[in-house]
Amino acid sequence: AQKITQTQPGMFVQEKEAVTLDCTYDTSDQSYGLFWYKQPSSGEMIFLIYQGSYDEQNATEGRYSLNFQKARKSANLVISASQLGDSAMYFCAMRESQGAQKLVFGQGTRLTINP
Amino acid sequence: GAGVSQSPRYKVAKRGQDVALRCDPISGHVSLFWYQQALGQGPEFLTYFQNEAQLDKSGLPSDRFFAERPEGSVSTLKIQRTQQEDSAVYLCASTAHISSYEQYFGPGTRLTVT
Numbered sequence: 190a191q192k193i194t195q196t197q198p199g200m201f202v203q204e205k206e207a208v209t210l211d212c213t214y215d216t217s218d219q220s221y222g223l224f225w226y227k228q229p230s231s232g233e234m235i236f237l238i239y240q241g242s243y244d245e246q247n248a249t250e251g252r253y254s255l256n257f258q259k260a261r262k263s264a265n266l267v268i269s270a271s272q273l274g275d276s277a278m279y280f281c282a283m284r285e286s287q288g289a290q291k292l293v294f295g296q297g298t299r300l301t302i303n304p
Numbered sequence: 305g306a307g308v309s310q311s312p313r314y315k316v317a318k319r320g321q322d323v324a325l326r327c328d329p330i331s332g333h334v335s336l337f338w339y340q341q342a343l344g345q346g347p348e349f350l351t352y353f354q355n356e357a358q359l360d361k362s363g364l365p366s367d368r369f370f371a372e373r374p375e376g377s378v379s380t381l382k383i384q385r386t387q388q389e390d391s392a393v394y395l396c397a398s399t400a401h402i403s404s405y406e407q408y409f410g411p412g413t414r415l416t417v418t
Contacts (some may be wrong), residue, residue: 220398222405232411232412234347236406241405281413291360292337292347294348295346296346
């Protein structure tokens with residue numbers, strides 16, 4: 190069974206600093222996808238970034254990058270030059286590439302950016 | 305273009321009442337998902353549709369939960385005889401194609417059972 194672990198319930202960072210949100214996963218499948226979503230207080234889940242298990246390069250999307258270490262089964266999210274608007278809950282998720290289309294989510298990390 | 309919409313945004317039900325939650329996916333999106341998010345937790349999968357076919361309902365917690373998508377667009381999640389443990393945010397998501405990886409989420413319906 191798939192499992193996602195986010196060990197940081199809360200993170201506090203000064204504005205403009207970089208921040209790393211940790212995510213480890215467990216799966217016996219060779220083909221899978223890893224995702225990060227942002228959930229502001231409004232409740233909507235906003236897709237940030239995706240990494241396929243066979244992608245050799247780390248995914249990047251603007252200020253977001255995914256530090257993918259396959260052997261360690263980790264997929265940490267790095268946010269560069271943090272902004273006040275980055276304050277939100279962040280969820281790591283995984284999906285098998287074959288079979289079920291569902292996402293399996295971690296418990297989330299609440300990120301607070303201080304001015 | 306419009307995103308995924310859900311209604312109502314908030315629902316208060318007395319224990320034992322039936323409720324119906326609606327999801328309007330992005331027009332033309334093939335796949336539709338329902339998730340349940342308890343307070344302080346990550347979303348948990350409930351069920352999945354591909355067009356009108358319900359291909360996976362392994363996450364539905366009991367036979368009180370029922371979902372349908374009769375014409376392959378709008379979906380309704382129905383909960384019969386609501387219990388307090390059903391209190392949660394119910395999220396709907398859709399994807400454009402079967403092979404698409406990005407799921408677009410709606411704002412959710414917050415259900416409170418008193």
